[in-house]
Structures are given as structure tokens and as C-alpha cells.
Amino acid sequence: MRGLKTALGAEAAEADAGDTITVIGNTGDDITLAGLRVCPDLDTVMYTLGGGINEAQGWGRARESFTVREELVSYGVLPDWFGLGDRDIATHIVRAQMMAAGYPLSAVTEALCDRWQPGVRLLPMTDDRVETHVVVDDDAGRRAIHFQEWWVRHRAALPAQEFVEVGAESAKPAPGVLEAIAAADFVLLPPSNPVVSIGTILAVPGIREAMAQTTVVGVSPIISGAPVRGMADACLSAIGVETSAAAVAAHYGPELLDGWLVDVADSDVQVEGIEVRSLPLYMHDPESTSAIAAAAIELAQELRD
Amino acid sequence: MRGLKTALGAEAAEADAGDTITVIGNTGDDITLAGLRVCPDLDTVMYTLGGGINEAQGWGRARESFTVREELVSYGVLPDWFGLGDRDIATHIVRAQMMAAGYPLSAVTEALCDRWQPGVRLLPMTDDRVETHVVVDDDAGRRAIHFQEWWVRHRAALPAQEFVEVGAESAKPAPGVLEAIAAADFVLLPPSNPVVSIGTILAVPGIREAMAQTTVVGVSPIISGAPVRGMADACLSAIGVETSAAAVAAHYGPELLDGWLVDVADSDVQVEGIEVRSLPLYMHDPESTSAIAAAAIELAQELRD
Structure with a gap:
């Protein structure tokens, strides 16, 4: 996930060298x-x-x-x-x-x-302590473990019952976060994990609401029903969301998401209230990554006009 | 200095495997x-x-x-x-x-x-914060710098005006220090720096007094008017003590020191109130180090009897 997300950021940065880009990190x-x-x-x-x-x-x-x-x-x-x-x-x-x-x-x-x-x-996303814990239930009993233990130690293979964003409900967005969203031409949701990366950012009170006020374009992390990279399917199934480009867009919802880029393999995807475009979404090299960033910018501009 | 001090500790540990050895560190x-x-x-x-x-x-x-x-x-x-x-x-x-x-x-x-x-x-030596600062006076003016800056950065080449043991006067010996000294058969002063290693330990209130109550044997860090290793001469000159085996023993003083091992090159050394013995003091190998430790133990036993 991380490679894609940040590569996309890099390309976007290059495409719009004159503009200021703010990256809000989980x-x-x-x-x-x-x-x-x-x-x-x-x-x-x-x-x-x-x-x-x-x-x-x-x-x-x-x-x-x-x-x-x-x-x-x-x-x-x-x-x-x-x-x-x-x-x-x-x-x-x-x-x-x-x-x-x-x-x-x-x-x-x-x-x-x-x-x-x-x-x-x-x-x-915040200066306050927010920690993603994963509720698991195996021979050792039902318990919450730190996200890193689940992700790195167990490689997300231990079925997740639930994700708990400890501290999120009382967290405040870090200085500059809401201001950057309010001032942005548009917000780009990279093809990061919709649950434990972007979902965690959206769990900080105020961030989702601020994003709902501006143009948001997302890049699907799912192609043909499988995560492009990483183990997003293990997270999506835990929250009852199908691993598909359409289901992730619907999970974000039209109140948040205005445009959605999917792979050509998913060109039949339609989501009520969200403008969907298809293009090759595999980032093979800087050129393909750059094309995705350019398409996101183009779609955002269209949606703003 | 450090190599000598600790090597001696190692050999002493070996020589008296049945006994408990406490090392008090600066x-x-x-x-x-x-x-x-x-x-x-x-x-x-x-x-x-x-x-x-x-x-x-x-x-x-x-x-x-x-x-x-x-x-x-x-x-x-x-x-x-x-x-x-x-x-x-x-x-x-x-x-x-x-x-x-x-x-x-x-x-x-x-x-x-x-x-x-x-x-x-x-x-x-203590759980409290004691820091050796060195007062220097060069083109940048008179100022106190941390010992490490003087020792490592300037390689003790910047003339030291004074050593200040910041915090020493209100420091307490760490738990076990005074008890170990009181219970010891004897205390061995290794050939460490008499000013900024052993001198610093002695600056913690109570430690010198406890040592004065027991048998103390030291190994000279000076042979033929030169430090065996390290830059003890730069420290001794700052406190007005000659770089010689006799002067260092006199600096410790007969209230503290009972026996003093010097190199054969200094076999004419005599210090009022302190029993001096000479033997080869260069630690070429484990055997020579072991011989020094054995001589210290022997002298301490003699002085106790």
C-alpha cells in the first residue's frame, strides 16, 4: 500500500510543481x-x-x-x-x-x-495518540493486539474481528490539517488501505466533515476483486465490506467521494452519486504512476467546474 | 586508562573466583x-x-x-x-x-x-547526576565544557584550568556502594585517571570516608613520569600534581591509601605513610595483568594482617 500511496504523491508533486501539496499521514x-x-x-x-x-x-x-x-x-x-x-x-x-x-x-x-x-x-493526521488495535480470537482467546503485531507479526493472517481506533474519538486534527483541506483545490485519496490507513484518518473527528465540503477523488486499491498490494482484503472483510472497487467506493460513500478511478478491468463499475473513470491502475513505472495522478487531477478539475 | 582498569578487574575476578567483587564505576x-x-x-x-x-x-x-x-x-x-x-x-x-x-x-x-x-x-558511584566539566580558556574565551568535549573532541590538548564535578557535593553514593566498601577485604584503586576517574568517585560525599576505614591498595597509572595510557598528565597538571608515581600516591594521601604498586622503573619511590612495592606494571598480556592483580592482593593481605 505504502509504495503506491507515496509514489502517487510523488508524481502528483511533480505534475503540479507550482502548487503546494499537503500529505496527511495516518x-x-x-x-x-x-x-x-x-x-x-x-x-x-x-x-x-x-x-x-x-x-x-x-x-x-x-x-x-x-x-x-x-x-x-x-x-x-x-x-x-x-x-x-x-x-x-x-x-x-x-x-x-x-x-x-x-x-x-x-x-x-x-x-x-x-x-x-x-x-x-x-x-x-493528529498530534494526539491514536492507536489502531485489532480484536482477534484464536486459541489464545479473544483479545486486542496492536495493529503492527497483527500486520507484521501475524501478516494479517489471524482473522480480525474488529478494528478499534483507540483514542480517535477524542483526538483533534493536527494543526494545519483542516486548513489544508479547506484550502485545497481537491483531495486525493490514494490507493491505500481503506480501513486501517484512510479509514483511520477519517476517524479523527472533523477530518471527514472537512473533506465532505471539498472535491475528493479516490484511486481504487482493488483491481478485479483483489488488493493491488498489501492485505486490504483481510481488513475489508473484518468490517463487512466486499473486496471490490465498487464496494470500497460505496464504503467511502457519495457524501465524501466525488470521483473514483478504477482499473480497466473494472470498467463496468458504477456507484450511485460517484463519477467513475477507468484507466490502467497498475503502477509499473514512473510513467504509469504519473498517468494515474494526471487522470485524478483531470477528474477533480472536471468535478469542480 | 579504561583498558587497564577493567583488565585488572577481570584478572582480579579470575584470581579470586570464590569471592564477590564489586566494581564501583565513575x-x-x-x-x-x-x-x-x-x-x-x-x-x-x-x-x-x-x-x-x-x-x-x-x-x-x-x-x-x-x-x-x-x-x-x-x-x-x-x-x-x-x-x-x-x-x-x-x-x-x-x-x-x-x-x-x-x-x-x-x-x-x-x-x-x-x-x-x-x-x-x-x-x-551514584544514581544522582554528577558531571565532570572542564574549565578552559582559549580564543573562544573562558568557559566550562563537558568532559567528553574536552577529552574526545579536543583530545585533552586544550589546557584545563580546573575540573568541576557538577552536582557532586549533593550526590549520594548509589545503593550498595558504602556497604560494599565496608564489607570488603580491601579496595583496589586501578591505574585509572587519578583526577577525572578515581578523583570523581572520591568526590561523592561518603565514599572517601568509607574507604579510609578499610585497606586500600593502588596501582600507579604513571611509569617513569608518563601516563601508561591515556592523557592523565593533562589532568594532573591542571590540579597542580606532578606526573609521577610518587606525586599521585601523595595526592591520594596516607589517610586513604595503604599500599602502592609502582613499576620497577620507579622502585626508588617512597611515600610517607604508604607501603610501596615495585614490579613490572606494563600489562602486555593476561599473564602480566594477572601478576599485578596477584601482587595487589598479596600486599593488601599483608597490610591487613
Whole structure:
């Protein structure tokens, strides 16, 4: 998911070099490990647009090593299923230090981006603590585990009964989030996970309402009934949404979503109250990604006129 | 200094395998860098006796890399003169996390030693914050800098006007320190820096007084008027003590020191009120180090009888 989402951001940034692009990142995946504050989604955007991403993997730093992780596991303070690289850990050290000093996550993100210069304004959805927990029920009993344990350790194979966005109902959008949405020509929903990425952002009170006031175009994360990448189907089935381009659009709903880009394989998709366009949605290379971004911009402009 | 001090500790541990050995470590060199808590002296003892030391260097971990440091310098949060290795950083991450959770340094040290099993009981001199600052006076003016900046960055080449043990006068010995001294058959002063290592420990109120009540044998860090290793001469001259085996013993004084081992090159040394013995003091290999430890034990036993 992350690779697609952020690649799309990059291409959009290139297409509209004159405009300011704000990326609002999900922080529900964030986790504190060995005292380090890890923000996978924000960092993936930052590294990708800043030129530090491991491109093959779609997350983490390029030219990465795992020495600190090995030592932390030896000390017994880090679970062995979480792949924290040495270069990546430096980011979490800086973040943990700034947060310990009282800086909110939005200020920390801005400081980190000073180095990476991603070319967009990167904002966390909130400065408050929101954590996606997953209710599972197996031989060990019914319990809620952190999203990362479910996603990384269990590779989403443990059936999810429910997703709980702990802290979301009292969270406030980070400074600048509502203002950026209100001022935007349009909002682009990337083909990220509709439940635990975009759904989590929409769970912060005020964000969905602000987006409903502007033009929103989404790119389907589902092609021919299967997620393009990642394990979105495991999340959709948990909330009773079919894994299809049409069902995801209907889940967002016409109050939120104005336009929807689907793959040519799904060209027969129709969703009441949402303008659907089809084009090749696989991002094989920068050119195909760029074409998707351009189509999203074109559709948004049409819908605004 | 560190290599000698800890090697001697290791040999003493071996010589008296049946006994409990407590090592009291200097914490005046400790420094917080990028939010990580670095305790060079405690870690050198722990790594050396636990088998993780870089033997050639005498500090830091074996098989070390410096990826995190490179990244922290790129973020602008770490001075480029401090050599923090990746393996070493894991120790500082664990320590910072435990200290942030409210554990005192003595408890943190015990937890870290759970992994390293140094074979001795390792105690910080104090759980309170004591920091060695160095008053210097150069083109940039008279000012106090952290010991590490003076020692590592300036390699002790900037003339020291004074050493200030910030926080020492109100510090309390860590739990177990006074009890270990009171219960000890004897106390061994290793050939560490008499000013900024042993001197700092002695600056914690109560420790010198407790040691004065028991048998104390020291190993001279000076041979033929030169430090065996490190830059002790730069420290001694700042406090007006000659760089000689005799002057260092007189500086400790007969109230504290009962026996003093000097090199054969200094066999003519005599100090009022202190029993001096000479033997080869260069630690070429485990055998020579072991012989020094054995001589210290023998002298202490003689002085006790």
C-alpha cells in the first residue's frame, strides 16, 4: 500500500510543481518500541519523496543494516518480528528525543522533513495518540493486539474481528490539517488501505466533515476483486465490506467521494452519486504512476467546474 | 586508562573466583547525546568483563559499525566528534528507556549486566547526576565544557584550568556502594585517571570516608613520569600534581591509601605513610595483568594482617 500511496504523491508533486501539496499521514500504525517512536506511514512518505526509501521493499531506508535491532533483541527489549533498520532507527531516536522534550508530532515531522525535503508539506493526521488495535480470537482467546503485531507479526493472517481506533474519538486534527483541506483545490485519496490507513484518518473527528465540503477523488486499491498490494482484503472483510472497487467506493460513500478511478478491468463499475473513470491502475513505472495522478487531477478539475 | 582498569578487574575476578567483587564505576563522564544516555566507564567495564569489548581500542563494542551515528549527524542532532557505534547505541537506547521509565542508573546497570554477566557486581558511584566539566580558556574565551568535549573532541590538548564535578557535593553514593566498601577485604584503586576517574568517585560525599576505614591498595597509572595510557598528565597538571608515581600516591594521601604498586622503573619511590612495592606494571598480556592483580592482593593481605 505504502509504495503506491507515496509514489502517487510523488508524481502528483511533480505534475503540479507550482502548487503546494499537503500529505496527511495516518498515525494509527505508530508504535513505541524500546522507547523509540516509530511512525511507519509518515516515514514512508518522507523517505520516498526525500529519496531515502528502500524502493524494492516500499518501506524503510535504502542500504539498510540491522545491527541495533539484533542487539535490542539480545537485551530482550524488542520483539524479533519487527524489522527496525539502523538508518531508520536514527529517525526514531530523533523523534523520541523531540517528543520527550515536549514537541508535538507535527513539529517533529516538520523538523525531520527539514533534512529530507520531500517537496510536500507532510502532516500527521493528529498530534494526539491514536492507536489502531485489532480484536482477534484464536486459541489464545479473544483479545486486542496492536495493529503492527497483527500486520507484521501475524501478516494479517489471524482473522480480525474488529478494528478499534483507540483514542480517535477524542483526538483533534493536527494543526494545519483542516486548513489544508479547506484550502485545497481537491483531495486525493490514494490507493491505500481503506480501513486501517484512510479509514483511520477519517476517524479523527472533523477530518471527514472537512473533506465532505471539498472535491475528493479516490484511486481504487482493488483491481478485479483483489488488493493491488498489501492485505486490504483481510481488513475489508473484518468490517463487512466486499473486496471490490465498487464496494470500497460505496464504503467511502457519495457524501465524501466525488470521483473514483478504477482499473480497466473494472470498467463496468458504477456507484450511485460517484463519477467513475477507468484507466490502467497498475503502477509499473514512473510513467504509469504519473498517468494515474494526471487522470485524478483531470477528474477533480472536471468535478469542480 | 579504561583498558587497564577493567583488565585488572577481570584478572582480579579470575584470581579470586570464590569471592564477590564489586566494581564501583565513575559516572562523571556520562553524557546525553541525541536523547541517548551514554555511560562510557560503566559500559567499558561491562563490555570488557562480559566479552563484548573492542580489545584493540579499549572501549566500545567489537565488530562495530557506525550507521546510526552517520544518520544522527545528518539530522544535525549529534556532534561529529563522538564515536557512537551501532551495537553500543543499543545499550544507550535500553538505558534511556529505563531511565525515562524512572529506574535509577544502578537498577539500569544491573539490568544491562543481566545480559553481559560480567562476573562482578557493577555499581555506578551514584544514581544522582554528577558531571565532570572542564574549565578552559582559549580564543573562544573562558568557559566550562563537558568532559567528553574536552577529552574526545579536543583530545585533552586544550589546557584545563580546573575540573568541576557538577552536582557532586549533593550526590549520594548509589545503593550498595558504602556497604560494599565496608564489607570488603580491601579496595583496589586501578591505574585509572587519578583526577577525572578515581578523583570523581572520591568526590561523592561518603565514599572517601568509607574507604579510609578499610585497606586500600593502588596501582600507579604513571611509569617513569608518563601516563601508561591515556592523557592523565593533562589532568594532573591542571590540579597542580606532578606526573609521577610518587606525586599521585601523595595526592591520594596516607589517610586513604595503604599500599602502592609502582613499576620497577620507579622502585626508588617512597611515600610517607604508604607501603610501596615495585614490579613490572606494563600489562602486555593476561599473564602480566594477572601478576599485578596477584601482587595487589598479596600486599593488601599483608597490610591487613
